[in-house]
Amino acid sequence: MTTPDYGEKIPNNVGLRDDRRLQRALESWQPNFLSWWQSMGPALNTKDVYLRTAVNVGREGWAHFAHVPMKDYRWGIFLAERDAQRTIAFGQHKGEPAWQQVPGEYRADLQRLIVIQGDTEPASVEQQRNLGATAPSLYDLRNLFQVNVEEGRHLWAMVYLLHAYFGRDGREEAEELLHRNSGSEDAPRILGAFNEETPDWLSFFMFTYFTDRDGKYQLGTLKESAFDPLSRTCEFMLKEEAHHMMVGTTGVDRVVERTAQLMTENDTDDPTAYGAIPLPVIQKYLNFHYSVSLDLFGGETSTNVANYYTAGLKGRWMEERRKDDHQLTDHSIMVDALIEGQIAQSEVAALTGLNTDLRREYIADCQSGVNRWNKILADAGLPHRLKLPHVAFNRKVGAFAGVQATPDGDLIAEDEWARKQRNWLPTEVDKTFVRSLMKPVHERGKIAAWIAPPRNGINGKPFDYDYVHLT
Numbered sequence: 001m002t003t004p005d006y007g008e009k010i011p012n013n014v015g016l017r018d019d020r021r022l023q024r025a026l027e028s029w030q031p032n033f034l035s036w037w038q039s040m041g042p043a044l045n046t047k048d049v050y051l052r053t054a055v056n057v058g059r060e061g062w063a064h065f066a067h068v069p070m071k072d073y074r075w076g077i078f079l080a081e082r083d084a085q086r087t088i089a090f091g092q093h094k095g096e097p098a099w100q101q102v103p104g105e106y107r108a109d110l111q112r113l114i115v116i117q118g119d120t121e122p123a124s125v126e127q128q129r130n131l132g133a134t135a136p137s138l139y140d141l142r143n144l145f146q147v148n149v150e151e152g153r154h155l156w157a158m159v160y161l162l163h164a165y166f167g168r169d170g171r172e173e174a175e176e177l178l179h180r181n182s183g184s185e186d187a188p189r190i191l192g193a194f195n196e197e198t199p200d201w202l203s204f205f206m207f208t209y210f211t212d213r214d215g216k217y218q219l220g221t222l223k224e225s226a227f228d229p230l231s232r233t234c235e236f237m238l239k240e241e242a243h244h245m246m247v248g249t250t251g252v253d254r255v256v257e258r259t260a261q262l263m264t265e266n267d268t269d270d271p272t273a274y275g276a277i278p279l280p281v282i283q284k285y286l287n288f289h290y291s292v293s294l295d296l297f298g299g300e301t302s303t304n305v306a307n308y309y310t311a312g313l314k315g316r317w318m319e320e321r322r323k324d325d326h327q328l329t330d331h332s333i334m335v336d337a338l339i340e341g342q343i344a345q346s347e348v349a350a351l352t353g354l355n356t357d358l359r360r361e362y363i364a365d366c367q368s369g370v371n372r373w374n375k376i377l378a379d380a381g382l383p384h385r386l387k388l389p390h391v392a393f394n395r396k397v398g399a400f401a402g403v404q405a406t407p408d409g410d411l412i413a414e415d416e417w418a419r420k421q422r423n424w425l426p427t428e429v430d431k432t433f434v435r436s437l438m439k440p441v442h443e444r445g446k447i448a449a450w451i452a453p454p455r456n457g458i459n460g461k462p463f464d465y466d467y468v469h470l471t
């Protein structure tokens with residue numbers, strides 16, 4: 001194991017100094033990354049931010065906390081430690097040693113998976129670029145920037161793989177990752193959810209809850225990859241991802257808590273007048289972010305995913321804990337399907353149903369958040385509850401892309417959808433209202449009226465710590 005080298009231009013634990021060509025290639029990509037960060041990264045000017053920087057990959061002491069100017073953040077390349085004995089856990093190469101190089105026959109597919117993963121990371125930074133101006137507290141502002149710098153590092157993680165293992169094609173793809181932009185007309189980001197706006201902090205918390213959680217599951221499957229450098233990169237990214245989950249989960253917690261508090265204090269179902277976000281609006285935001293995130297798992301059935309699995313490129317969530325043959329050639333699975341115009345289940349080969357398998361793991365995890373938020377409502381003595389909409393609701397990818405379903409899963413005609421969707425998805429009025437609450441609170445220890453303070457600060461610091469120094 002190489003210890004992380006911070007004396008280098010690019011901190012890394014991949015022995016970059018011993019590979020001058022690769023080092024030079026990455027050092028010439030670095031200024032392009034920095035100019036992308038300057039123009040597409042956080043728009044709010046700050047002096048410094050209390051950030052966590054990855055400095056090691058071991059179980060303990062992997063992160064260092066300090067106030068740093070954001071442009072001086074040390075984006076580095078960190079792979080989890082190598083297990084020299086590691087063997088492939090699934091697919092046709094099961095039991096063979098993990099690959100340290102890319103096999104020629106899988107080059108195109110691996111590159112595609114890495115490019116798709118890499119594309120989402122800077123996309124989210126672009127989507128969140130303007131949120132600093134309306135942060136509800138310095139604590140939240142700091143968390144936003146922490147998520148942003150780490151998504152920037154996740155881009156580095158994928159660019160390292162492209163440069164180190166995919167030659168000229170890889171270097172070209174690395175450039176493209178900085179040229180596509182979220183929401184752009186001519187060169188949009190690859191996946192749908194990453195071209196949506198994140199215009200307010202309720203969207204940000206829903207995004208970090210639902211969309212970063214897709215990241216957690218996709219990284220979990222790539223961590224199983226037979227291509228060992230990809231596996232090790234993803235393993236370390238997942239460590240950082242835990243904080244993004246925390247930001248989303250507790251962010252929504254705190255919005256729900258504040259709304260519940262103002263509802264009970266004022267004995268009303270509509271706390272709008274008291275500056276809180278009404279539960280139906282929270283539900284609509286939830287519906288939106290959940291449904292666009294479901295699309296990120298691809299079609300219910302997919303030959304791509306079957307091929308990825310068989311080849312050993314992308315495994316299942318918790319592959320090693322599954323009690324089957326890890327090849328699945330004669331297994332089947334029930335997937336959601338549209339049969340004769342009805343929402344139903346159909347039996348397909350387990351391999352082609354792997355997107356559904358992963359989506360189901362994800363859905364169960366999403367439900368745990370909803371349970372938490374409902375407990376907050378119950379503890380406040382309120383009868384109201386939030387819920388996940390039906391899997392067919394508002395889908396643009398997969399079996400339900402061509403139909404309209406209600407959050408309860410009833411199929412309806414286009415005209416009924418057109419009339420009723422404003423009850424289920426955020427309207428301009430809802431969004432304008434939420435935006436009207438987004439007044440920045442950049443004063444130490446203070447917080448906006450629409451959200452409760454967090455239970456804990458960061459790294460043992462109190463809520464009223466000076467997490468960010470503005471210019």
Ligand code: BYC
Pocket residue numbers: 113114116117120121124151190191192193211212213214215216218219295296297298299300301302303304305314355397
């Ligand atoms: N939008 O065979 P299918 C994260 C395309 S998030 C647009 O079902 P497959 C993060 C698909 O490419 C995690 N197009 O798809 C979170 C295919 O095109 P071709 C990101 C889509 O390949 C927050 C066609 O439709 N990582 O890290 O089985 C902040 C047929 O689809 C979409 C990954 O996604 C879509 N939503 O599965 C920061 C992991 N879905 O081949 C970061 C890598 C599908 O016909 N990617 N299409 O031209 C993959 O594993 C898979 O490619 C997908 C799609 C799961 C995305």
Ligand code: FE
Pocket residue numbers: 121150151154215
């Ligand atoms: Fe990420």
Ligand code: FE
Pocket residue numbers: 151212215241244
């Ligand atoms: Fe993330």
